[in-house]
Amino acid sequence: MKRKIISxxxxxxxxxxLFTGCGSAxxxxxxxxxxxxxxxxxxxxxxxxxxxxxxxxxxxSDGDVLREIVDKYNSTNTDNIKVEIDIMxxxxxxxxxxxxxxxxxxxxxxxxxxxxxxxxxxxxMIEPIDDFWDVTGIDKSNYNANVLEKSYFDGTQYxxxxxxxxxxxxxxxxxxxAAGLDPEAPPTTMEELEKDAIACTDEANGIYxxxxxxxxGNYVEYLWANxxxxxxxxxxENFLNSDANIKTLTWIQNMINEGVSPKALDAGExxxxxxxxxxxxxxxxxxxxxxxxxxxxxxxxxxxxxxTDGAFSPEGGCSWMLTKGADEATKQAAYKFMAYWxxxxxxxxxxxxxxxPVWANSVLKDSEIxxxxxxxxxxxxxxxxxxxxxxxxxxxxIDADVMQPMMEKILSGEDVKAxxxxxxxxxxxxLGL
Amino acid sequence: xxxxQKLAYLFIAPxxxxxxxxxxxxxxxxxxxxxxxMDIYMNGYNFIGVDNYLRxxxxxxxxxxxxxxxxxxxxxxxxxxALSLFILLLMLGNNKxxxxxxxxFYIPYVCSMTAISVMWSMILNKxxxxxxxxxxxxxxxxxxxxxxxxxxxxxxxxxxVWKSFGYTLTLLSAAALGVSQSLYEAAxxxxxxxxxxFIYVTIPGIRETIAxxxxxxxxxxxxxxxxxxVLTQGGPLYSTETLVGYIYDRGFKTAPFxxxxxxxxxxxxxxxxxxxxxxxRRYATRREEE
Numbered sequence: 001m002k003r004k005i006i007s008x009x010x011x012x013x014x015x016x017x018l019f020t021g022c023g024s025a026x027x028x029x030x031x032x033x034x035x036x037x038x039x040x041x042x043x044x045x046x047x048x049x050x051x052x053x054x055x056x057x058x059x060x061s062d063g064d065v066l067r068e069i070v071d072k073y074n075s076t077n078t079d080n081i082k083v084e085i086d087i088m089x090x091x092x093x094x095x096x097x098x099x100x101x102x103x104x105x106x107x108x109x110x111x112x113x114x115x116x117x118x119x120x121x122x123x124x125m126i127e128p129i130d131d132f133w134d135v136t137g138i139d140k141s142n143y144n145a146n147v148l149e150k151s152y153f154d155g156t157q158y159x160x161x162x163x164x165x166x167x168x169x170x171x172x173x174x175x176x177x178a179a180g181l182d183p184e185a186p187p188t189t190m191e192e193l194e195k196d197a198i199a200c201t202d203e204a205n206g207i208y209x210x211x212x213x214x215x216x217g218n219y220v221e222y223l224w225a226n227x228x229x230x231x232x233x234x235x236x237e238n239f240l241n242s243d244a245n246i247k248t249l250t251w252i253q254n255m256i257n258e259g260v261s262p263k264a265l266d267a268g269e270x271x272x273x274x275x276x277x278x279x280x281x282x283x284x285x286x287x288x289x290x291x292x293x294x295x296x297x298x299x300x301x302x303x304x305x306x307x308t309d310g311a312f313s314p315e316g317g318c319s320w321m322l323t324k325g326a327d328e329a330t331k332q333a334a335y336k337f338m339a340y341w342x343x344x345x346x347x348x349x350x351x352x353x354x355x356x357p358v359w360a361n362s363v364l365k366d367s368e369i370x371x372x373x374x375x376x377x378x379x380x381x382x383x384x385x386x387x388x389x390x391x392x393x394x395x396x397x398i399d400a401d402v403m404q405p406m407m408e409k410i411l412s413g414e415d416v417k418a419x420x421x422x423x424x425x426x427x428x429x430x431l432g433l
Numbered sequence: 434x435x436x437x438q439k440l441a442y443l444f445i446a447p448x449x450x451x452x453x454x455x456x457x458x459x460x461x462x463x464x465x466x467x468x469x470x471m472d473i474y475m476n477g478y479n480f481i482g483v484d485n486y487l488r489x490x491x492x493x494x495x496x497x498x499x500x501x502x503x504x505x506x507x508x509x510x511x512x513x514x515a516l517s518l519f520i521l522l523l524m525l526g527n528n529k530x531x532x533x534x535x536x537x538f539y540i541p542y543v544c545s546m547t548a549i550s551v552m553w554s555m556i557l558n559k560x561x562x563x564x565x566x567x568x569x570x571x572x573x574x575x576x577x578x579x580x581x582x583x584x585x586x587x588x589x590x591x592x593x594v595w596k597s598f599g600y601t602l603t604l605l606s607a608a609a610l611g612v613s614q615s616l617y618e619a620a621x622x623x624x625x626x627x628x629x630x631f632i633y634v635t636i637p638g639i640r641e642t643i644a645x646x647x648x649x650x651x652x653x654x655x656x657x658x659x660x661x662x663v664l665t666q667g668g669p670l671y672s673t674e675t676l677v678g679y680i681y682d683r684g685f686k687t688a689p690f691x692x693x694x695x696x697x698x699x700x701x702x703x704x705x706x707x708x709x710x711x712x713x714r715r716y717a718t719r720r721e722e723e
Contacts (some may be wrong), residue, residue, distance in 0.1 A: 095685040098474045119688065123474035206560075214580070214669065262560050264580030264669060272561045396688040408670050412582075 050333045053084035054320070056111035057093045061290045062354045069349065073340055081333045101125050101323050108326055109334045114150040114317045115390045117158050122393075127322045127331070128156045135332075136339040143342070144359040146385065151319045153391075159319030160338040163356045165285045166313040166385050167221055168378065169193075169305065173298045175200050175207065175280040186281075186302040190225060190251070193281070193305045197260040200280035211270035211282030212252065212261040214411050218403040220314055220388050221283070222248050225307025230403070235392040235431055240402070241424035248307070250416045257413070264412065274299075285316075286378055289355025293374075301355075301374055303381035315385030351375055357382040394430050402427045460703075467697035473690035485697035495698060497671050498679040499705070501586065505675060506654040509590045513650055514643065516594060517601040521609060522631050535606055538599040546596060550663035553592045554579060582672035585665050589673055593660055597653075601646045605639055612638035644717045648710060655706050676702045 058066050070085050086107065088096070093112070100106035112120070120126045133140045140148065143161070151159035173183035179200040187193040197209030220230055228244035231237065239245075255261065262273075271288060273279040275295055283304065292299055304313045320338045322331060340346060344363050351358050352372060357379045358364050369375060389395040406423035410416055467485055471478035489495050520538065524531050541549060556563050559577035568575050578588040612635055620630045636643075658677040661667060667674030667682070674682075676698065684695030 091681075091685055094690070095473065102475065123472075123476050125474065215666070264577045265560065266558075266580060269558060269560050272558075276561065278560070393689055396686075400682070400687040405670065408668065412669070 049080045049082040050329055051082045051084060052108040052330055052333045052337065053086060054109045054111055055086045055088065055093055055097065055107045056318075057090040058087055058111070059089055060287055061294075062287055063087050065290070065350070065353050069341075069346060073337060077336070077340070079333070079336055081336060083337055098123065098125065101325070104325065106323050108330045109320055109322050109338075111162055111318055111320055114159065114161075114319050115395055117151065117153050117319065117321070118391050119393060120321065121153050121158055125324050126158050127324055127326055128158055129160070129322055129335075130157050132157060132160060132335060132338070135335055138339055138342065142361050144361075147317065147359040150315075150317055150390070159321045160342060161359065162318040162320055162341060163350065163354075164315070164317040164359045164382070165287075165356055166315050166382050167283050167285060167304060168301045168313070168381050169281060169283055169303065170274060170288070170292075171196075171281045171300050171302065172274065172277060172279070173300055174277065179280070183300070186300055187305050188302070188311075190222065190305050190307045194251070194255060194260075197255060197281060198258060201258075201260045203259055207278050207280070208262055208273070209260040209280045210255060211265055211273065211279045212256060212411060213265045213267040213270045213282075214408045215404060216267050216270075216283070216407070218314070218388070218399055219249075219252060219407060220403075221304045221312055222252065222307065224312035224386060225305070225309060227307075227309035231389055231392070231398060231427065231431065233387055233389075233391070235389065235394065236433075238424060238427045238431060238433060240427050241420055246416055246420055249410050249420065253410050253413065253416055256411055286355045286357065289374060289378070290353060293355075301377045301381060303384055311384045312386040313381075313384050314388035316390070397430050398427065401430055463696050463703075464700060466693055467700045469693045470691075471693040471696075473685065473692050475692075478693065481693070485694045486701075488694060489697060489701055494671060494674065494679055495676075495701070498674050498676045501671075501673060502655060502657065502675040502677075502702075502705075504586060505590060505593075505657055506651060509593055509654050509657075510647065510650050512590070513594050513598045513601055514646055516598045517605050517646075518636075518643075520598070520602055521605050521635075522628070524606065525609065525627070525631060525635065531606075535603060538602050540599065541596045542599040542603075544596070546659040547663055549596050550592065550660045554664050557588060579665050580669055582669050585669060585673045589661055589664055592664065593654075593657070596660070597650070601650060604642055604646055608639040608642035609635050647717070648713060651713065652706060652710060655702070655709065676705075 056063075056066070067085055067087075070083050074082055097106060097110065110126075117126070132138075144164070147161050147164045150164075151157060151161055169186065171186045176183040176186075176196070179196075179202075181196055181199055187196045193210065200209035201207065218230070223229060223245050226244050226248045228242050228248055229239040230245075231239060256263065262269075265273075270279060270282050271284070271291075274282055274284075274288075275292060275297060277297065289301070304311055320334070320341065322334055326334065342360065344360065344366070347358065347360050347363050348366055348369060350356060351363070351369065352375065355374055355378055358369055358375065363369055364379070389398055392398070402423050405426075406419050409419040409422075468480055468482060469478045470481050470484075520534075524534055555561075557565075557578050559565050559575070559580060564578075565575055576584055578584045616634050616638070617630055620634050625633065656677050657675050658681065661673050661675055661678055662681070665673045667678045680695045680698050680702070683698065684690060684692050
């Protein structure tokens with residue numbers, strides 16, 4: 001009898017263990033109601049609010065601000081629109097969205113990186129929204145053309161920009177002062193960057209001058225600065241294996257050898273170390289500003305330092321996109337929400353609280369924005385944006401399969417030339433050359 | 434067909450149906466998908482025959498992932514079972530804390546692997562983690578456990594064993610409770626020490642359960658994913674990338690989201706697991722017959 005109980009127990013345990021694996025994935029998100037469905041319902045009875053939903057991967061502190069703004073819209077809008085927000089991590093979003101849209105269980109609209117527009121368009125997942133400016137009556141010229149441009153593909157508009165960003169150099173003013181450097185004079189050239197990084201490094205106390213994470217992805221801003229590059233904008237040419245690149249990458253490796261950065265640093269760790277005041281400088285996007293302000297870190301932001309060829313920074317951004325098959329009511333409601341987002345108040349709030357650069361002329365004139373020192377620095381540092389494989393289908397593959405392994409090797413001290421040659425061969429493969 | 438035979442078929446029909454719909458159909462579907470160039474958008478894919486499988490042969494990352502998966506399995510599984518047996522030995526000697534300890538050791542197994550991995554990655558972090566900080570206070574500098582190719586796999590295995598041995602322990606101790614008390618009494622009369630009782634009474638008594646644990650932990654180990662995804666993301670330099678991690682990377686993480694190719698790697702993993710389990714079972718049953 002005892003044996004039977006035990007075997008029963010075993011069978012139960014085994015069955016449980018079989019299900020634990022899939023359970024966690026399925027539970028991460030609950031599918032939102034189909035936008036088209038709820039839209040139709042709303043038409044039937046005017047008293048019901050029109051519910052539109054969107055998916056995004058704003059899992060950080062910026063997601064909290066986003067949620068607050070959406071809640072504010074829900075409680076203040078007079079059009080009887082209710083916006084539902086569904087935040088999930090990037091991998092989940094990428095894997096769920098295509099099937100969700102094709103089976104009609106997807107969101108009414110999405111908030112995603114501008115680099116995905118081409119992919120989504122070509123796979124029939126998003127609707128053109130050419131009539132957005134006409135329908136909403138918003139003056140297009142109020143917004144930076146280069147930001148708007150990112151939401152177009154083949155001359156057709158597919159998105160409304162939500163935010164725009166570059167990579168910036170963050171520096172800790174206290175550590176600069178402690179090292180005897182002027183806290184108001186961050187490095188502007190790569191030589192100064194190296195010099196300051198060495199000056200700030202105090203390995204005995206666990207303080208480092210410059211964070212060089214292995215999984216930061218690409219160091220393309222430094223390659224560009226010295227006249228190098230990785231891939232042509234159309235993805236048809238491989239520029240990786242060049243003397244200029246080898247020189248720049250050797251410079252980066254030398255800094256690791258000089259001990260200015262912890263070895264085998266992880267990008268997340270770099271964030272933590274900078275927040276803890278143990279890293280004097282590092283490169284990152286504006287999404288860290290909110291957290292740094294909350295922690296009261298005495299930091300500054302400046303443009304990526306210039307090399308022999310100038311200063312550049314890879315640009316990116318997010319756009320609102322309307323998913324395929326949205327009906328008229330959903331589309332109108334989504335337009336109203338998108339228009340609300342690019343209104344001065346919201347853009348100002350988003351920039352003020354999250355530190356994203358301002359890209360609307362009317363907001364730039366705002367006195368509160370002008371008085372915000374960090375924001376002024378961010379906006380000033382945002383003029384050097386350059387397109388890094390934004391429109392290429394294989395963009396993420398270049399980062400994952402070519403650039404990251406190459407940087408991991410170089411940063412761990414392997415031969416630069418050999419690493420670049422190997423990565424260049426891999427890049428040819430990825431580009432299909 | 435006899436009447437009760439029909440009845441028997443009727444009884445197994447619902448579960449067979451579930452099995453067919455949720456196991457066999459997806460299985461065959463996967464075989465089909467692995468012969469196409471389907472991507473995640475599922476638009477206009479073509480039948481490309483065994484091209485994906487030929488690609489596997491040339492893909493060094495598949496072989497690297499296979500090696501990592503096997504290394505992980507052959508270290509993790511015996512370690513987990515050996516640790517469970519060792520703790521079982523200690524627990525049998527002390528009946529008072531038996532239940533309490535069993536619960537304590539089972540707690541990590543109940544927790545989500547992701548949560549545990551996040552916790553360990555914070556603890557083990559070289560630059561901001563607790564372990565490195567504490568050890569540095571007493572003058573010991575540890576290497577970057579998760580960020581150095583030579584240490585990353587060992588660290589992942591240690592975390593996995595820590596998390597999962599409670600499961601094996603619970604099974605083994607449940608089985609140990611089922612071993613007839615009279616055998617222990619007989620051994621006692623013969624003057625056997627408690628360690629001898631463990632080796633000559635307990636272990637033979639729970640041999641079948643050990644074999645069961647071996648097969649289940651083996652299958653789980655060959656499919657290792659969560660802890661690696663959270664702890665190292667397969668890095669540094671692919672040193673901890675396992676087959677499931679690579680499948681996820683090709684299918685869902687890196688454009689062009691090559692689902693067809695990822696599925697063919699999944700089919701390959703399926704056969705790998707099937708063969709290993711088959712061989713192991715053959716071996717285990719032969720042992721039992723002897």
